[in-house]
Each structure stands twice: as structure tokens, then as C-alpha cells.
Amino acid sequence: MSRIQTTFEKLKQRGCKALIPFVTAGDPNPQITVSLMHALAEVGADIIEVGVPFSDPMADGPTIQRSSERALKHGVTLHDVLDMVAEFRTKDERTPVVLMGYGNPIEAMGWERFATRCAQTGVDGVLTVDFPPEESHEAFGHLHRHGVDPIFLLAPTTSDARIEQVAKLARGYVYYVSLKGVTGAGHLDLSAIAQKIPHIRQHIGLPIGVGFGIRDAETALAVSKLCDGVVIGSRIVQEIESSNEESVISNVARLVKELRLAINYT
């Protein structure tokens, strides 16, 4: 059983929902990322999504784009990100790590080499925002062969036919984007989520994480009741942005702990 699967199984037994924080690798600097990941795991992150910085993050809002820019200023590459995961794994064998980013840095490395490195370093899942299932068969075949889970996005506008397509390729969990727009946008529509999630479950047996627009304990709790896990990205990145280097880990840890406690009440 994969680390992601094991994690969701255990949560299910305990009647808990997954808390999935996102940080961009190398933000605010490359030295801090591994410590930050450990801190996230310590305060109750069930899965950690690690953003691979890209020069043109088209599907992200300004907050996550700025985090990418900060990391790129330090010259953080996909190789560096994989090394960070390897370092994280020397002390944490349990917490699944999912890389999230855009396809081109992986294309530049080559999918086979990337998938091999993911398996070696202990990456559990990969979400390439700009690779829909139609374009992903060959690329994600490499991931499947190396036991790395391809994670897919589903949107309010995704048709049933396309949910079926995703169901064939997806492993680990699927990530439901809870609103129209980019990461970090406002206006969360809970009733729309409540309608769509059962519908997705008719087509996909995997756990469903929900993200985009979750900003605080209240929204995290409300959303967690409707799905299997909540993804929090922009809000954490904002915390990183507004902290100085000494306080960044403790500030992010405090925020994630609050969210953890909030969703434990489901």
C-alpha cells in the first residue's frame, strides 16, 4: 500500500479528515524548506504538498506566484526540490509528500528520470497543474511504473466524461478545486461543493481533497465536513510572506495547528 493510501486508511479508521498544507520549495529560502516540512508534520499535517517553483505559474494567483519568484531568485531547481524531499525522508518515513507544479521543468528533466528520482527520494505523488488527462497518458505512465501517484485536479466545470478519464489515471487522491478562478481567490461556495462531491464519488473511488479558497479555521472545518481532506496553500504562503526568517517556522506551525484543531471537530 502506498504512503498516501495508508494515510487515508488510518484517518478513515479514526474518523478524521486529512490536513494537506502547501508550501513552495525554497520560499523564503532553500535552507528553511526541510525544517518547515518537519514542523508541518509535527503540528499535524497528514500530507505535505511541495510546490516546484516555475517562472510562469498560470493557474496560480499573485500570492503563490510571488512565492515561486522568491524561490527562483535563489535558483531553486527541480533537482534541488527532489534533494529537499530526500533530506526530509531521512527523518520522516511516514508523511506523504506530493510535488505540485507545472509540466515544463519535468519535461526538461525527462519524465522517466523524474519518476525514477521521485521513487528514490521518497516523493509519493505528483500534481502537474497544466497536464490534463488528455495529454498525460505517456508522462504519467512513467509515474505509475515507479509507484508514484499522479494526482489530478477536478473543477466545478469538469464534465462526467472527463471525471471518468481522470478516474482511469488518478492514484492516491483527487484534488477538487472548490471555486472558479486561481489559487488564493475569495468567495467559497459551500453548497456547490456539497453538491459536487457526492457526484464525483459516483465516478471515483479515491479520497477527495478540496482546496482553493480555504482561509481559516472556520472555512477549513466547513469544507472538511464535505470531503476527505482540505488543502491550504495561499493562506500559508501569505504567512510565510509576512513573517521574517526567524519567525517563519513558528508562525506557519501556529497557523497549521489552528487548522488541525479546527478540523478535528468534524
Next chain:
Amino acid sequence: MQRKSPHSSMRLRKLAYNYPDSTGHFGPYGGIYVAETLMGALDELRVAYEHYSVDPEFKAELAYELKHYVGRPSPIYHARHWSKRLDGAQIYLKREDLNHTGAHKVNNTVGQALLAKRMGKPRVIAETGAGQHGVATATVAARYGMECVVYMGAEDIKRQATNVYRMKLLGATVVPVESGSKTLKDALNEAMRDWVTNIENTFYIIGTVAGPHPYPMMVRDFNSVVSQECMLQMPELAGRQPDAVIACVGGGSNAMGIFHSYIDVPGVQLIGVEAAGSGIASGQHAAAITAGKPGVLHGNRTYLLQDENGQIIETHSISAGLDYPGVGPEHAWLKDSGRAQYVAIEDSEALQAFHDLCHYEGIIPALESSHALAYAAKIAPTMGHDKVLLVNLSGRGDKDMATVARVSGIEL
């Protein structure tokens, strides 16, 4: 060669160019590489375009608008004086600079705006680099009574103040983009974000033959009126089709427009001219096919200027319209399949051609088009006087006055 074959007609049929495939691929290039949040909107667009592109009423309205609003057909002009100076092939210019708004861009914006109208989208958005596509979009938005928002890099806004003012006069809102390199590619990212947020009421008018399917095909189709006219005009004016068709390539919309009908015509060489900036070796250029490698950006797979880690790198060209790190996927395919050749022209060579056309023909060309002119001037002297080159004069140079004056050390 094919004409001699007894099976020529059959072979021609087999060769008939029919790209992209139903999923938007030109060989390995093109496709739909976008986040899930955009898939629904692209599907809606594809279905609408498939429907209206063959709808007689739509085609009739488009033809009317192109004739009476844009001023088509644009003439072809035999640049006799300049050809004589170059002492070689005869150079003919397709005068897209004479279109309303001064460039080929309006062919596409009229088409997409008419489509937006039929799809019931009252708001159009666009990205722009030099401002030409922004102006062409603002123009049609005014013409059809649509709300218009144009995204433009903050750097470009500084460089192209006149075009910013033109867009505002036409009623558009110009939004400065402060992210990334603050140029065209960042404006495109920002426009995509607007689209994904306002999908219900908004139509995204992309200005070049890039982006996710169906954009590369649709923008090419709307611009291919250029080569359809050339196919009729060249025999009338020159007595035959050209030996080579030459066009500048940034994203590549004017080049696809003038190449398209010629792809299936044997014996016509197709030459795309990229911006070599300060020289390919300097690294300061925008020549994605010449010096880039395939990757995925802005919704499609194509040649890209990128570093060894897959990050997109900043481009440099004297002409803002060619200052883009990618190229339309169909050009990538035409390059790999060998049907078209791609070359690069440096800033200094383009400037020389700019001045020569002013001087010898009384035509002020856009700096973008000057790259194509420069390559024509390079090869014409190596060819016989009976050879014919057709150059797409894709836009007029009025917008470039400040740039040319500055590099010439003149204060306006």
C-alpha cells in the same frame, strides 16, 4: 518534381495538409495543456468555433466586416525600386499595414469578436505586448459594443505609451501586469487568470497562433484570409505564385496567415524570420525555433526559450511584437516536418531594412515586419531577376517612431 509524376494528383491529395488533428495536435506539438479549471471553457469555445466557422451567416458577416470595416482585400505591391537596388529577385509586399488599425492583427480580432457575440459573451479580454493586439481588440470591442480589458506588462506600458492611450480612447481598460518579467508572457498569464475567474461572461481573444487548442487553429484560420488573397493576387500581378513567402515570426500569426494556403502548393518555399536581437550567440534574442527546444507553456507544446531546468527565460528584441519566448505550435511542426524554414535576423539588420523601405519605397514598415524585409534583402541579391519573393508587410511603423529615433540617437 511532383508535376512530372503520373500519380501527381493522387499524391497531392494524400499530401493535402490537414492539421491540427481533432485534439489540436500538429504532430507532437500543440494540444491542450491547461489547468482543469479552463477545460470546460475551451470545450465550449471549440464547439462554438466548429459550428460557426462553417455557418454561412457567420461567414457572410465576417466577409462583410473584413471588406467594409478592415478594408480588405489588402493590395500586393511590387517594390520595384528596392528590388532594383538589391539587384536580384523581385520583392512583392502584401500590404497588411494598410488594414484598419495598421496591422494584420485586426483580421483575427474581428473574427473572434463576432464569435464572442454569438456565444453571448459581453466582455472580451486580451493580452498585448507592443499594444497592437490590444488596440485591435479594443477597436472591435468598441465596434460591437463590448466591455474590453487589456492586460499589458508594466514594462511594455512604459515603452508603448501611445498605444496605451489609443486603447483608452477606444474605451478599453488597460491593466498593468507587475508580475514576472512584466512583459507579454506575464500579460498572457494574467489574462488566463482573468478568464478562469470570469468564464461565464468573458471571451478571451488571444492575439497569436499559440495557446491551447482551438486557439492556434482559430487564429490561423482568421488570418489565412491573407494567403487566400495572395493566391489570387500573385498570378494577376506577377504572372505566377512566388518562389518564396517570407514573414516575421514572434508567436507567428501573420506568418501562419500568409503561409497557410501555400502549404499545399509545391515549389513555394516558406520562410519564417525570428528576432535574433543582439545576435543568437549573445543570448539576447527571441528566436524560439532557432535557439530553443520543445517544452510546454501557455497551453501548448512547442519550441521555447528556456534554461536547462525548464524555466522560461526573458527575451530581447528591438521589436516588442516579436519579444515572446515561444512560438505557435504549427510553426514548430512546419519546422520539424521540413515544410518551412526558420531563420533569424538581428536588430541592426531589421533597422537597416526599416530605413531602406522608408527610403526607396516611401513605406514605413513595422519593426516586426522589418525582420522579414531584412531577410528578403539578404537573399534577393543571390537570386536571379526572374525570381519572386513575397513578403508579408504585416504592419506599419508609426508605432515604432520613438524606438527608431532613440536607437538613432535622435530626441523627438
